[in-house]
Amino acid sequence: MSAPGHAPNPFDYPAHWEADVVLTDGGTVHLRPITPDDADRLVAFHRGLSERTRYFRYFGPYPRIPQRDLDRFTTVDHHDRVALVAMLGDDIIAVGRYDRVADASAEVAFVVADAHQGRGLGSILLEHLAAAARERGLRRFVAEVLAENGQMVRVFRDAGYQIRREFEESVLHLEFAIDPTEESVAVAQAREQAAEARSVDNLLHPTSIAVIGASTDPTKIGHAVLTHLLAADFAGPVYPVNPEHRSVRGVRAYPSVLDIPDAVDLAVVTVPAASVDEVMDACLAKQVKALVVVTSGFGETGPDGRSAERRMVAEARAHGMRVVGPNALGVLNTDPAVRLNATLAPALPARGRTGFFCQSGALGTAILATAAARGLGLSTFVSAGNRADVSGNDLLQYWETDPDTDVVLLYLESFGNPRKFARLARRLGRSKPIVAVKSGRHAVRPGLAATSVPVDESSVQALFEQAGVIRVESLAQLFDTALVLAHQPLPAGPRVAVVGNSAAIGVLAADTALAQGLELAGEPVDVGSQAGPEAFASAVRDALGRPDADALVVVFVPPLAVPGTAYARALREVVDESGPGAAKPIVSTFLAVEGVPDELAVPGPGGAPGRGSIPSYPSPERAVAALARVTNYARWRSAPQGSFVRPTGIDRATARAVVAAELSTVDDSGERELTDEVIVRLLACYGIELVPFQIVSSADAAVAAAEELGYPVALKSTSRRLRHRTDLVGVRLDLAGPDAVRSAHAALRAVSGEPTVYVQRMAPKGLSCVLGLQDDPSFGSLVSFGLSGVVSDLLGDRAYRAVPLTDADAAALVRAPRAAPLLAGYRGGEPVDLAALQDLVLRLAALAEDVPEVRSLALEPVLASAQGAFVTSARITLGPPPDRRDTGPRRLRTLGVPW
Numbered sequence: 022m023s024a025p026g027h028a029p030n031p032f033d034y035p036a037h038w039e040a041d042v043v044l045t046d047g048g049t050v051h052l053r054p055i056t057p058d059d060a061d062r063l064v065a066f067h068r069g070l071s072e073r074t075r076y077f078r079y080f081g082p083y084p085r086i087p088q089r090d091l092d093r094f095t096t097v098d099h100h101d102r103v104a105l106v107a108m109l110g111d112d113i114i115a116v117g118r119y120d121r122v123a124d125a126s127a128e129v130a131f132v133v134a135d136a137h138q139g140r141g142l143g144s145i146l147l148e149h150l151a152a153a154a155r156e157r158g159l160r161r162f163v164a165e166v167l168a169e170n171g172q173m174v175r176v177f178r179d180a181g182y183q184i185r186r187e188f189e190e191s192v193l194h195l196e197f198a199i200d201p202t203e204e205s206v207a208v209a210q211a212r213e214q215a216a217e218a219r220s221v222d223n224l225l226h227p228t229s230i231a232v233i234g235a236s237t238d239p240t241k242i243g244h245a246v247l248t249h250l251l252a253a254d255f256a257g258p259v260y261p262v263n264p265e266h267r268s269v270r271g272v273r274a275y276p277s278v279l280d281i282p283d284a285v286d287l288a289v290v291t292v293p294a295a296s297v298d299e300v301m302d303a304c305l306a307k308q309v310k311a312l313v314v315v316t317s318g319f320g321e322t323g324p325d326g327r328s329a330e331r332r333m334v335a336e337a338r339a340h341g342m343r344v345v346g347p348n349a350l351g352v353l354n355t356d357p358a359v360r361l362n363a364t365l366a367p368a369l370p371a372r373g374r375t376g377f378f379c380q381s382g383a384l385g386t387a388i389l390a391t392a393a394a395r396g397l398g399l400s401t402f403v404s405a406g407n408r409a410d411v412s413g414n415d416l417l418q419y420w421e422t423d424p425d426t427d428v429v430l431l432y433l434e435s436f437g438n439p440r441k442f443a444r445l446a447r448r449l450g451r452s453k454p455i456v457a458v459k460s461g462r463h464a465v466r467p468g469l470a471a472t473s474v475p476v477d478e479s480s481v482q483a484l485f486e487q488a489g490v491i492r493v494e495s496l497a498q499l500f501d502t503a504l505v506l507a508h509q510p511l512p513a514g515p516r517v518a519v520v521g522n523s524a525a526i527g528v529l530a531a532d533t534a535l536a537q538g539l540e541l542a543g544e545p546v547d548v549g550s551q552a553g554p555e556a557f558a559s560a561v562r563d564a565l566g567r568p569d570a571d572a573l574v575v576v577f578v579p580p581l582a583v584p585g586t587a588y589a590r591a592l593r594e595v596v597d598e599s600g601p602g603a604a605k606p607i608v609s610t611f612l613a614v615e616g617v618p619d620e621l622a623v624p625g626p627g628g629a630p631g632r633g634s635i636p637s638y639p640s641p642e643r644a645v646a647a648l649a650r651v652t653n654y655a656r657w658r659s660a661p662q663g664s665f666v667r668p669t670g671i672d673r674a675t676a677r678a679v680v681a682a683e684l685s686t687v688d689d690s691g692e693r694e695l696t697d698e699v700i701v702r703l704l705a706c707y708g709i710e711l712v713p714f715q716i717v718s719s720a721d722a723a724v725a726a727a728e729e730l731g732y733p734v735a736l737k738s739t740s741r742r743l744r745h746r747t748d749l750v751g752v753r754l755d756l757a758g759p760d761a762v763r764s765a766h767a768a769l770r771a772v773s774g775e776p777t778v779y780v781q782r783m784a785p786k787g788l789s790c791v792l793g794l795q796d797d798p799s800f801g802s803l804v805s806f807g808l809s810g811v812v813s814d815l816l817g818d819r820a821y822r823a824v825p826l827t828d829a830d831a832a833a834l835v836r837a838p839r840a841a842p843l844l845a846g847y848r849g850g851e852p853v854d855l856a857a858l859q860d861l862v863l864r865l866a867a868l869a870e871d872v873p874e875v876r877s878l879a880l881e882p883v884l885a886s887a888q889g890a891f892v893t894s895a896r897i898t899l900g901p902p903p904d905r906r907d908t909g910p911r912r913l914r915t916l917g918v919p920w
Contacts, residue, residue, distance in 0.1 A: 033098075033099050033100075034054045034099035034103075035156070037909075037915075038052075038053065038054055038105070038149070038153055039051070039052065039053040039054075040052045040053075040149065040910070040912035040913070040915075041335075041338040041339075041912065041913040041915075042145050042911055042912055042913065043213075043216040043217050043219075043220050043911070043913060044140040044141045044142065044145070044216055045139075045140055045141035045212070045215065045216050045219065046140055046219060047216065047217075047219035047220035047221075047222065047223040047310075047343075048140070048220070048310075048341040049220070049337075049338045049339075049341050049342065049343065049913070050107045050108060050109050050114065050115075050142070050339075050341065051107070051108045051109075051338060051339045052105055052106070052107055052108075052145070052146075052149055052912075053105065053106060053108065054097070054099055054103065054104065054105055054106075055094070055095055055097060055104040055105065055106050055116070055118075056095065057092075057095045057096050058095075059095050059106060059113065060091055060092075060095050062106075062111070062112065062113045063086070063091065063094060063095060063106075063113060063116070064085075064086060064091065065112070065113070066112070066113040066114070066116070066134065067085070067086050068085075069134060069135075070132070070134065070135065071135045074132065074133075074134075074135055074138075076167075077132075077167055077169075077170040077173065078130065078132040080165075080167065080192075094116075094118075097118070100157050101120070101121040101127075101157070102118070102119070102120050102121065103118060103119055103150065103153050103154070103157070104116060104117070104118035105117050105118070105146060105149055105150060105153075107133075107137075107142055107145070107146065108339060109137075109339070109340065109341055110305070110339060110340050113134075114133065114134045114136075114137045114142070115131065115132065115133040115134060115137065115142040115143075115146060116131060116132055116146075117129070117130070117131030117143075117146030117147070117149070117150050118130060118131070118150070119150050119153075119154055119159075119162065121159065122163065125158065125159055125160040125161060126159065126160070126161040126162070126163055126196075127154055127159050127161075127162060127163070128162070128163050128164065128165070129147070129150055129162045129163070129164050130164060130165075131143055131146045131147070131150075138172065139172075141212065141216065143172075143173065143176035144176055144179070144180060144212060145910075145911065147176060147177070147180055148180075148209055148910035148911060149910045150162075151199040151910070152909050152910045154199055155199060155200070159199065160198060160199065160200065161196060161197065161198055161199060162195075162196070162197055162199050163194070163195065163196045164177060164194075164195045164196075165192055165193070165194060165195075166192070166193045166195060167191060167192060167193070168188065168191050168192065168193050169191070174193065177195050177197070179208065180205060180208060181202060181204035181205030181206070181207065181208035181209070182197040182198065182199065182202065182204075182205055183197060183198065183202070184196070184197040185197065209910065209911055210444075212911065213418070213911045214418050214421060214422070215422075216911075217414075217415050217418040217419070218418045218419045218421065218422055218423075220343050220415065221343075221411070221415050221416060221418065221419035222419060223286070223310055223311055223343070224287065224311045224313075224343060224345065224352060224411070225352060225354045225359070225361065225401055225403075225419075226354065226356075226359055226361075227257065227286035227287035227310070227311070227359075227361070228256075228257045228286050229257045229258050229259075229260070229283060229284060229285050229286050229287070230250060230255065230257065230258075230259050230260070230285070230286065230287045230288070230289065230361075230363065231259075231260040231261075231262055231275075231278050231281060231285045231287070231288045231289070231309070232246050232247045232250065232259065232260070232261050232262060232288075232289050232291065233262040233278060233288055233289065233290050233291065233292060233300050233304075234262065234263070234290065234291035234292035234296075234300075234316075235247045235261030235262060235263050235269045235270075235274060235291070236263065236269065236291075237263075237266055237269055237270075241291070242291045242315055242365060243263075243291035243292070244269075244270075245365050245367075246289050246291055246315065246351065246363060246364070246365065247259070247261055247269060247270055247272075248270060249362045249363075249364060249365070249366065249367060249368075249369075250289075250361075250362060250363060251270060251272070252362070252367075252368070252369075253360045253361065253362035253368075253369040254360050255359070255360050255361055255362070256358060256359055256360055257286075258283065259272060260272075260273075260274075260275060260278075260281045260285065261273075261274040261275070262274065262275050262276075262277065262278050262281075263275075263276075264276040264277065277303050278300075278303045278304055278307050278309065279303050279306060279307055281307070284308075285304075285307055285309045285310075286309070286310045286311065287309070287310065287311050287312075287313065287363065288300075288304050288309045288311075288312050288313070289312075289313045289315060289351065289363050290304075290312055290313065290314045290315065290316055290346075290347075291315050291316060292316060293316065293318070294316050294317070294318030294319060294326070294329065294347075295318075297314070297316060297329070297333060297347075298329075298333075301333055301336055301337070304337075304342070305336060305337075305340045305342075308340075308341075309342060310341070310342060310343075311342055311343050311344070311345075312337060312342055312343070312344045312345065312346075313344075313345045313346060313349060313351050313352055313363055314333070314344060314345065314346030314347035314348075314349060314406075315346060315347075315348075315349055315350070315351060315365065315382075316346070316347055316348070317347065317348040317406075318347075318348075319333075319347040319348060319407055319409070320347070320348075320407045320409065321348055321407060330347060330407060330409050331409070333347070333409070334409045334410045337410065338410070338913065343410055343411055343415075344409060344410040344411060345403060345405055345406070345410070345411045346405065346406040346407060346409065347406055347407055347409065348382055348406035348407045349382055349404050349405055349406030349407075350364050350365055350366065350379070350382035350383075350385035350386065350404030350406070351363045351364030351365060351366075351385075351404060352364065352401075352402065352403050352404075353366075353369065353370065353389075353399065353401060353402035353403075354400075354401050355369060355370055355371070355372045355373070355398070355399055355400060355401070355627065356372075356400070356425065357372070357626075357627070364385070364389075364402075364404065365382075365385075365386060366385065366386050366389045366390075368389075368393070370389055370392055370393055370398065370399045370402070370629075371393065371398040371399070371625075371627050371628050371629030372398050372399075372400075372625070372626050372627025372628070372629055373397060373398020373399050373400060373507065373625065373627070373629045374398070374400055374425060374426055374427040374428065374507065374632075375392075375397060375398065375399050375400060375426065375427070375428040375429075375430060375503060375506075375507050376399070376400050376401045376402070376416065376420045376423070376426040376428070376429050376430065377392070377399055377401070377402045377403075377429075377430045377431075377432075378402075378403050378405070378413045378416045378429075378430070378431050378432070379402070379403070379404045379405070379431075379432040380404070380405055380406070380408055380413075380432060380433060380434045380435070381404070381406075381432065381434065382404050382406045384432065384496075385402075385404035387496075388432065388496065389402065391496065391500060392500070394615075394616060395500050395504065395615060395616035395617070396504070396616040396617035396622065396629060396630045396634070396636075397500060397503055397504060397507060397616075397629070398507075398625060398627060398629030398630070398631075400423070400425045400426045401419075401420075401423075401425075401426065403416055408437060410913070410914075412437050412438070412914065413431055413433060413437075413442065414437070414438060414441050414442055414445055416429075417429070417442070417445040417446060417449050417455075418445060420449065420453065421445075421448065421449045421452070421453070426453065427453055427506075427507070428453060428454055428456070428503060428506045428507050429449065429453055429454070429455045429456070430455075430456050430457075430499060430503055431455065431456070431457040431458070432457075432458050432460070432496070432499070433457055433458065433459050433460070434459075434460050437914050438907060438914050439480075439484065440823075440907035440908075441907045442484070443484050443487070443488055443823055444907065446484075446485075446488035446489075446490050447487065447488040447489065450488055450489035450490060450654075450657075450658070451489070451658060451662065454489075454491060454506050454651075454654055454658075455488075455489070455490045455491065456490075456491045456493060456499055456502050456503055456506070456650075457485065457490050457491070457492055457493070457499075458492075458493055458494070458495065458496060458498075458499050459481055459485075459492065479803075479817075479819070479821050480797045480803060480821065480823070482821070483803060483820075483821035483822055483823055484823055486822075486837075487822055487823055487830060489654060489657040489658060491650050491651075491653070491654050493650070497643075498646070498647075498650075501636075501638060501643055501644075501646065501647040502647045502650045502651060504616070504617065504636035504647070505606060505608060505636060505647050505648060505650075505651045506651060507632075508617065508623075508630060508631075508632060508633065508634040508635070508636055509604075509606035509607060509608070509633075509635070509636070509651075510604045510605070510606055511606065511651065511654070511655040511658070512571040512572040512605065512606050512648070512651065512652050512655050513571045513605075513655075514571040514652075515538065515539045515540050515571065515652050515656070516539075516540045516541070516542040516569055516570055516571045516572070517534050517539045517540065517541060517542060517570065517571070517572050517573070517574055517645075517648065518541075518542040518543065518546070518564040518565075518567055518570035518572070518573050518574070519531050519534070519541070519545035519546065519573075519574045519576065520545070520546045520548070520557075520560045520561050520564045520573065520574070520575050520576070521545065521546070521547060521548070521575065521576030521577060521578075522547065522548050522549060522550050522552055522557060522576075522577055522578060522580070523547065523550065523576060523577075523578045524545075524547040526576040526578060526610065526641055527545035527546070527547050527576055528545060529576075529641050529642070530545065530574050530576050530610075530641035530642075530644070530645055531544075531545045533641060533642045533645040533646065534574070534645050534648075534649070537645060537646060537649035538649060538653075539645070539648070539649055539652060542564075542567055542569045542570035542571075543567070543569070543570075546560050546563075546564060548560045550578065550580055551580065551582075553583060554583065554587045554588045554590070554591035555591065557577075557588050557591055557592070558588075558591035558592060558594065558595045561573070561575060561591075561592055561595045561596075562595045562599075565595070565596075565599055565605060570605065571605060571652075572605055572606045572607070572608075572648055572652070573605055573606070573607045573608075574607075574608055574609070574641065574644060574645055574648065575592060575607060575608070575609040575610070575611065575635075576609070576610045576641050576644075577609065577610065577611045579613075585611070586620050588611075589611060589618060589620030589621055590620050592609075592611075592621065592635070593620060593621055593635070596633070596635065604633075606648065606651065607635050608635070608636055608638065608644040608645070608647060608648045609621070609635055609636070609637045609638070609644060610637065610638055610639070610640060610641045610644050611635075611637040613639065614637040615637065615638060615639050616636065616637065617630040617634045617635070617636055617637065618637055621634060621635040621636075621637060622634045622635075660829065661829050662827065662829060663827030663828045663829025663830060663832075664827055664828055664829075665825055665826075665827055666827070666828045666863055667863075667867055668707075668708060668860060668863050668864050668867060669708070670707075670708040671706065671707055671708065671864075671867055671871075672706040672707075673706070673871045675706050676703055676706035676707065676868070676871060676872055677871070677872065679699065679702055679703050679706070680703070680872050680874050680875075680899060683695065683699060683899055684874060684899055687899075687900075691900070692876060692898050692899060692900035693898065693899045693900070694896070694897070694898045694899075695897045695898070695899065697714075697716065699897075700895050700896075700897050703868075703872075703897065704868075704892075704895060706868075707864045707865075707867060707868045708864055709861065709864050709865075709880075709892060710892065711892050711893065711894070711895060712781055712782055712783075712784045712891050712892065712893045713730055713781065713782050714730070714779050714780060714781035714782070715729070715730065715779070715780050715781075716739065716777060716778075716779055716780075717777070717778060717780055718776045718777045719766075719776060720762070720763045720766040720767065723736065723762050723763070723765075723766045723778060723780050724759045724762050724763065726780040727756065727759070727762050727780055728759075730780065730781070730782040731782055732756070732757050732758065733754075733755045733756055733757045733783045734756050734762065734780055734781060734782055734783060735752060735753065735754045735755070735756065735779075735780075735781050735782075735783055735893075736752070736753045736756060736762065736765040736766060736769055736778050736779065736780055736781075737751060737752050737753075737769075737778060737779040737781065737894075738751040738752070738769050738772065738773045738775070738778060738779075739773075739775065739777045739778060739779060740773040740775055742773075743772065743773055750768075750772060751769065751772065751773070753765035753768065753769065754783065755783060762780075766778060781893060784884045784891035784893055785884065785886045785888045785889075785891065786884070786886060787853060787884035787885045787886030787888075787890075787891070788808060788843055788844060788853060788884070788885045788886070789808065789809035789810065789882040789883070789884060789885075790806065790807065790808055790809060790858070790881075790882065790883045790884075790885050790890075791805075791806070791807055791808075791809050791879060791880065791881040791882065791883065792804070792805065792806050792858075792861060792862065792865060792879075792880045792881075792883055793805045793806075793865075793877070793878055793879040793880065793881070794865055794868070794869050794875060794877065794878040795877055796875075796876045796877060796903055797823075802823075802824045802869035802870075802873070802875075803821045803822065803823055803824070804821070804822050804823075804824060804826060804834065804862055804865050804866055804869065805819050805820065805821050806819065806820050806834050806835055806837070806838065806858075806862065807819040807820065807838045807840070808838060808840045808841075808843065808844075809881060809882050812840075813838070813840055816839070818838045818839050818840055819838065820834050820837030820838050821834075822834045824866050824869045824870055825866060825870055826862065826863060826866040828859070828863065831859040831860075831862040831863050831866070832855075832859050834859075834862055835855055835858045835859055835862060836855075844858075844885060851886070851887050852887065853885040853886055853887060853890075854885065854886065854887055854888065854889050854890065857885070857889040857890040858883075858885055858890050860890075861880070861883065861890050861892075865878070865880075873902035873903060874899045874900060874901070874902050875897060875898075875899060876898050876899065876900040876903075877896075877897070877898045878895070878896070878897045878898075879895065879896045880892045880894070880895050881894055881895075881896075882894065
């Protein structure tokens with residue numbers, strides 16, 4: 022199996038200029054720079070263009086490409102002249118290029134094959150050409166477009182750039198800056214969402230399916246997949262592919278997918294790994310739209326398997342296909358118009374409004390069985406196995422606009438592109454709750470290791486908190502939470518009423534509620550173990566009517582005299598009569614049932630419990646814990662989203678110059694810790710001032726510095742061993758005169774053995790805090806905040822947020838540590854200026870965005886008081902900038918590159 026379209030790179034262009042991209046119809050193409058070897062392909066491409074398309078591109082007939090032009094078109098320097106081709110298999114289907122016309126300007130043009138116009142190739146080429154041009158120092162594009170070429174005019178007009186137009190003799194002259202704008206980024210991300218959602222929609226809504234490797238042997242997976250497709254009554258034709266039998270399970274079989282007389286949307290591959298290359302060639306020739314590869318024996322087996330996996334996906338993408346797997350359980354869609362069960366699970370789940378993404382194929386069957394047992398209906402389910410192509414990010418894009426999905430569940434073992442996940446989850450979570458189990462904290466399956474990045478646990482927690490993802494520790498907790506989200510409304514607040522017929526269980530529920538951060542709406546109501554269904558229902562009715570109750574916990578122990586089902590029906594009737602306008606979420610511990618008992622269920626489409634059903638849990642602790650998670654999510658969702666604020670007084674250009682000068686003498690792999698002088702200059706570019714200080718090497722110089730700075734002053738050792746170590750007495754504070762300064766200098770010299778010290782003006786007294794930037798290989802930069810001190814260090818009491826930050830993120834960050842109440846005036850203390858801390862956080866975030874070469878930064882201590890936030894010390898280390906692929910033009914995850 023060759024890899025057409027993926028040319029070697031013997032030329033001087035960056036490898037990341039090659040990219041697989043998704044088009045508006047969900048298909049894929051491969052983008053790469055042109056090479057002289059493309060001459061014959063370019064001639065064939067030009068020959069296939071209509072006269073109208075040639076006229077629009079060349080402003081004349083131009084029936085053939087002269088040899089001189091062919092050489093010029095295919096031989097570029099990848100600097101002043103750049104050309105990108107979009108490849109579908111071995112064929113060029115679009116070309117885009119720019120030619121430098123001035124120091125910072127270039128003329129841009131592109132042409133798309135007639136059969137592929139309207140698929141978004143023009144906007145994709147413009148994005149990638151602009152990104153390449155920026156790397157080469159260009160800042161503006163110009164273009165000449167015939168006024169009647171409305172489609173091309175729209176490509177430029179709708180890109181989100183500020184375009185200046187001039188019209189002359191039926192030709193439009195366009196000129197625009199190519200630096201990303203807020204609008205251009207939003208346009209690109211909206212197009213990305215639509216395209217990737219469409220590609221998943223194609224996968225989950227096939228009109229025909231081929232099972233390659235369909236077997237007559239009941240022990241083979243090819244037999245199981247075919248059986249499950251037929252049992253689900255898939256809405257379209259199913260074609261078994263088996264070269265040895267004329268039929269499988271009574272359905273006509275074909276020797277090869279190429280022998281199937283009709284088009285095939287989806288192929289489920291179950292043949293052994295050694296046979297997949299041959300199968301792939303046939304699927305490519307058949308123009309199958311999507312693959313689900315159930316077969317194992319790829320990335321999880323080692324380097325050879327990973328190479329085969331990358332080769333398979335590269336082939337598929339180059340020919341317009343998306344791939345689920347390999348080593349996947351498969352895909353499900355319970356839509357009555359589809360009824361797709363292309364998995365190893367024996368039964369199609371009941372119809373519901375919950376989407377589920379799972380990486381583990383082995384766990385997939387258990388997950389589906391648990392969902393059925395607990396009354397959770399599903400809309401769609403994807404088990405992606407090694408996740409070589411289709412990933413959780415693709416499903417987030419799909420579910421965002423899927424009208425049949427209200428709740429999203431994720432079982433994640435690793436991240437392929439965490440920055441993108443953070444962006445997508447944050448956006449989706451505002452309209453649809455996401456519940457996630459993140460396993461693999463200490464180990465990742467070999468099959469995922471090649472396409473994943475190690476992620477620090479604090480980074481994951483920061484990401485989930487920032488994006489509103491409901492993180493749970495187990496599948497049991499995931500289903501507990503999902504049952505509330507799928508069946509009950511979100512609570513308006515944290516106040517919980519408890520009603521039951523057992524005082525002991527009611528108190529247990531109340532204790533758990535308080536421990537989970539909820540508030541009690543009055544004392545738990547106990548109707549007594551002898552109360553009948555009517556009395557029980559009356560208490561529930563009263564609790565639901567309380568204006569101070571946002572949610573209700575019902576705890577019930579069946580009495581001996583009356584069947585528990587009578588109480589369940591009474592509860593159901595009370596809820597029904599309250600009406601949807603007065604709906605409050607209800608969780609219960611009822612009839613010892615885990616899930617949704619029939620008596621508490623509202624029938625939904627397809628037989629699964631529908632909206633309004635009351636979930637039951639084996640214990641009040643689990644019921645209340647699930648409600649608490651949902652309450653926290655509701656609080657996040659209703660909170661202001663905030664705005665991406667850029668503080669005033671920032672000088673990005675000078676900051677970039679400072680960093681460039683510092684790194685000019687450092688090799689590509691090296692890092693440099695900045696001197697105090699450079700730190701002051703760099704921080705000043707972002708409006709961050711250090712409390713004035715001087716560095717001196719004698720007692721006399723220390724006294725002179727103190728008098729210049731103004732008393733009182735502090736003396737600090739310059740020794741790394743003593744810095745920020747109060748137990749090693751490396752600091753002397755509140756020195757009010759020359760004698761105190763001389764004495765402090767002598768003491769510090771005795772401790773450190775060095776005469777050099779810092780002399781710094783005393784800042785107003787306040788709480789000691791630490792703010793920082795730390796580089797995460799997967800997320801980019803994280804901003805951290807915490808209070809200084811041994812106890813905070815021991816407990817790891819730090820909060821983190823991923824860049825970029827909104828003003829709401831900054832406000833949440835400085836309130837997130839467990840010790841944060843000290844900042845608000847705990848037990849009569851004076852509240853600090855939180856606004857000043859938030860401003861400092863936003864300035865650090867801006868620095869991280871503008872100067873990715875800052876690999877670590879610490880402001881410590883920062884003294885926070887009512888007078889402001891005063892930075893007394895800083896450390897900064899520079900190094901090579903991290904990979905920030907999600908900030909560039911649209912592309913699929915690079916094969917074999919874990920980002």
